[in-house]
């Protein structure tokens with residue numbers, strides 16, 4: 001698949017933003033590390049809103065005909081993309097109301113505040129599920145047609161959220177022991193989940209050029225693709241990555257997405273140096289961005305069989 | 313009623329006439345135009361509803377060239393319609409034709425991801441998704457003679473490799489052809505249940521080229537040729 005930056009940003013940033021919201025809810029519900037004070041809470045909510053908005057705006061930028069974008073909410077009965085839009089929009093009023101509530105009352109975990117906060121958190125989590133399902137329902141792309149996709153989106157969105165909150169606490173010098181522990185656990189879980197996913201998609205399977213053409217008992221080779229230059233189909237679906245290159249990019253991805261953030265958070269909490277907290281956040285966002293890029297490039301749409309690929 | 317095409321892989325000669333006729337008709341049809349990008353330049357490309365690929369099936373000497381025209385299969389389980397968030401993509405209940413409402417499409421490409429057969433192409437200029445309409449603006453046109461109420465590709469095919477009709481009616485010519493010739497659907501494992509069917513090549517005894525005895529004169533001629541070349 002074509003790794004369009006706009007769609008990469010959609011799940012990367014909005015997933016991270018919803019992760020921040022969900023983690024804020026958990027931290028303030030349970031008063032983890034003493035809970036976030038009003039200022040920290042507002043920073044976290046604003047960060048969540050900014051992340052989600054980056055995701056939403058870049059996904060709108062991806063549309064070829066954005067003037068009809070408002071129609072995207074209409075088919076929520078069948079389309080996960082429509083459902084994602086509905087929940088993403090529903091998240092805003094609750095997040096903004098909670099922000100205003102904290103601003104005006106300074107109450108981060110009174111009943112009214114907590115109701116708003118938890119609703120925003122839960123709606124965010126539902127949106128992440130819808131985002132995963134956008135990809136997971138496609139039978140045309142074996143690498144996406146698995147429950148591991150929404151599971152990966154969850155654990156990585158939450159890992160970004162926990163890293164951001166832990167970093168925030170380190171930067172302002174507030175106690176962050178439990179939060180860093182949560183972030184480390186989520187980062188490690190993400191690394192494992194991604195490993196499971198890579199193992200899963202590395203096994204051959206899915207339609208072949210034989211079933212695509214119906215010559216099930218013969219070898220089939222492409223002679224001519226039938227077009228002079230590229231087409232929409234080759235542009236959108238033709239991207240591939242050699243196995244060697246994919247492996248080295250995965251190593252880079254693991255280092256930036258998981259190894260550096262884990263190390264930086266540990267050093268950050270031990271030394272109290274805010275520079276390490278910043279490194280953790282930038283590194284995890286960049287690393288998971290690379291992970292999303294791989295997610296697209298490695299997805300092999302079955303239409304490639306009609307352009308000569310033997311198996312997808 | 314389930315309208316669609318049946319394509320005979322035995323007789324298709326891969327001339328691309330169907331694709332050209334399709335482009336000509338539809339570039340002024342209901343989802344017009346079929347935009348071209350850089351048509352006379354170094355990188356010619358553009359929107360087509362029908363594309364013909366060419367495959368080699370089997371190994372020498374039992375190999376065969378198969379020309380493979382593909383357009384929208386007007387699937388029964390049209391996931392392209394299910395996933396469309398705007399309702400621009402729809403499947404007509406009365407005849408099963410899958411269409412894109414150009415006034416509603418927002419150009420998100422999602423439906424093209426859901427289509428296994430590469431039938432949908434985004435028009436960069438209009439920003440909307442385009443695809444085969446089964447020439448809906450021909451087949452129901454009462455102004456033209458009845459025998460011309462067929463898709464442009466079917467009318468134009470010089471090899472009569474394309475048939476149009478109702479696959480729901482067991483006695484229609486298309487249903488009979490599918491039954492008698494062992495017509496099949498592409499990638500049945502994905503369960504899209506496409507309406508279009510493909511008729512496999514008829515089985516002929518292979519021409520025995522290996523065993524042909526070479527005449528003595530030809531042998532001498534070949535030997536001379538080899539010597540002269542040196």
Ligand code: SF4
Pocket residue numbers: 383384385386387390391392393410426427428429430431432443504506
């Ligand atoms: S061939 Fe593709 S575009 Fe046509 S109905 Fe089937 S899934 Fe939809």
Ligand code: SF4
Pocket residue numbers: 395396397398399400401412416417418419420421422423424440441
């Ligand atoms: S590109 Fe148009 S027709 Fe296709 S899913 Fe998006 S809105 Fe629907």
Ligand code: SF4
Pocket residue numbers: 323324325326327328329330331364379381468469470471472473474
């Ligand atoms: S016009 Fe007929 S013979 Fe020519 S490519 Fe199309 S189906 Fe094949």
